[in-house]
Amino acid sequence: MDVQRKLEILADAAKYDASCASSGTEKRDSSDGKGLGSTAPGMGICHSYAPDGRCISLLKVLLTNACNYDCLYCVNRTSSNVPRARFTVDEVVKLTLDFYRRNYIEGLFLSSGIIRSADYTMEQVVSVARKLREEHHFRGYIHLKTIPEADDALIAEAGKYADRLSINIEMPLENSLAKFAPEKDVRAIRRTMGRLRLKLDEAKENARTATKTKPPRFAPAGQSTQMIIGADAADDKTILDTSANLYGSYRLKRVYYSAFSPIPDASRALPLVSPPLIREHRLYQADWLMRFYGFDAGEIVDEAAGMLPLDIDPKLAWALRHRDRFPLDIATASRQELLRVPGFGTKAVDRIIATRRLTSIRVADLARLHIPQKALPFIVLSDHRPPPHLLDGAGLAERFKPKATQLGFGF
Numbered sequence: 001m002d003v004q005r006k007l008e009i010l011a012d013a014a015k016y017d018a019s020c021a022s023s024g025t026e027k028r029d030s031s032d033g034k035g036l037g038s039t040a041p042g043m044g045i046c047h048s049y050a051p052d053g054r055c056i057s058l059l060k061v062l063l064t065n066a067c068n069y070d071c072l073y074c075v076n077r078t079s080s081n082v083p084r085a086r087f088t089v090d091e092v093v094k095l096t097l098d099f100y101r102r103n104y105i106e107g108l109f110l111s112s113g114i115i116r117s118a119d120y121t122m123e124q125v126v127s128v129a130r131k132l133r134e135e136h137h138f139r140g141y142i143h144l145k146t147i148p149e150a151d152d153a154l155i156a157e158a159g160k161y162a163d164r165l166s167i168n169i170e171m172p173l174e175n176s177l178a179k180f181a182p183e184k185d186v187r188a189i190r191r192t193m194g195r196l197r198l199k200l201d202e203a204k205e206n207a208r209t210a211t212k213t214k215p216p217r218f219a220p221a222g223q224s225t226q227m228i229i230g231a232d233a234a235d236d237k238t239i240l241d242t243s244a245n246l247y248g249s250y251r252l253k254r255v256y257y258s259a260f261s262p263i264p265d266a267s268r269a270l271p272l273v274s275p276p277l278i279r280e281h282r283l284y285q286a287d288w289l290m291r292f293y294g295f296d297a298g299e300i301v302d303e304a305a306g307m308l309p310l311d312i313d314p315k316l317a318w319a320l321r322h323r324d325r326f327p328l329d330i331a332t333a334s335r336q337e338l339l340r341v342p343g344f345g346t347k348a349v350d351r352i353i354a355t356r357r358l359t360s361i362r363v364a365d366l367a368r369l370h371i372p373q374k375a376l377p378f379i380v381l382s383d384h385r386p387p388p389h390l391l392d393g394a395g396l397a398e399r400f401k402p403k404a405t406q407l408g409f410g411f
């Protein structure tokens, strides 16, 4: 089989993995004439993200789509009737370098089905990164998928070469993983995440205390994971609780949410249709609220509903359930309170805080502060106080919904 055909199969097989954003690593470049590649923006590398947040500028492939495991939700499972292929280590190295030189990619995202054993597969994955870094002095981004059962020494080596390591938790509920992926062991997954966290903490501490010599690196962009949404019955509240637990326990950089896509020859235990993609989007927004807006997982989703509304964003939904906390006086509200106003982003809040130290904020200032007019029912300004009926009105959510547009007729 030629490399072109292998690439078709192994890039297609990797498309179900969403956990490949390339943010947050250390800065490296090759402007000194040594090495190849860069992780810095503006160096001829195009950081390109799909609207749902997926990074699309990495060469994203599997080393092989053959697998000993039979995870029901996975197109590469052992019982799946798909064409199989396997790259050699040198083929992935060459492809990465060729694509990089043509400026198609900014780095590599490498995962693999499990063949022979966890250690054998992990060793192959690590070999690609080792060759790229040590033989070709590649300085672009590398994200390696980690096999939880692999030996600790291999994981340590992976962290030496990779920017980011990830282990997929796969399912929001432990019993769903047992049902859909009986060969996977949630305890091994969590144990390895814990080991990674210890290594990451150690590397950070070494970097902080280092004086002369550069301390050994370990995955400077941290670890991430992915959860499949909509394959089991877990509601959004359960999903966000699991994410909060993962962020808290293993200090993950990101939890990625991947809407389940029906696969060929799927098991009857799986749903026939995918969940709406907007659900995945709402979960990303809710995740953002936990990480940057000071929300707890437990307060984002309406307890009784268990699900995020699909028609409005989670922050607006929270505000509509807590109308008694508004309107908020911009002149005196704390940063945490301001972050809860629908339409206020973190930068807008910083601008408000900087501006109100100097002057009182008026309606005419909103555009300059990048605050949308639709936030007016939730705030008090020096020349504005919303009438109570506006905040209590049933049509408040409508102000935030995008205007309906006429569909094209094709003529």
Ligand code: SF4
Residues within 6 Å of the ligand: 067, 068, 069, 070, 071, 074, 075, 076, 077, 078, 112, 113, 114, 181
């Ligand atoms: S171990 Fe990974 S590649 Fe293999 S079947 Fe399970 S999810 Fe798919």
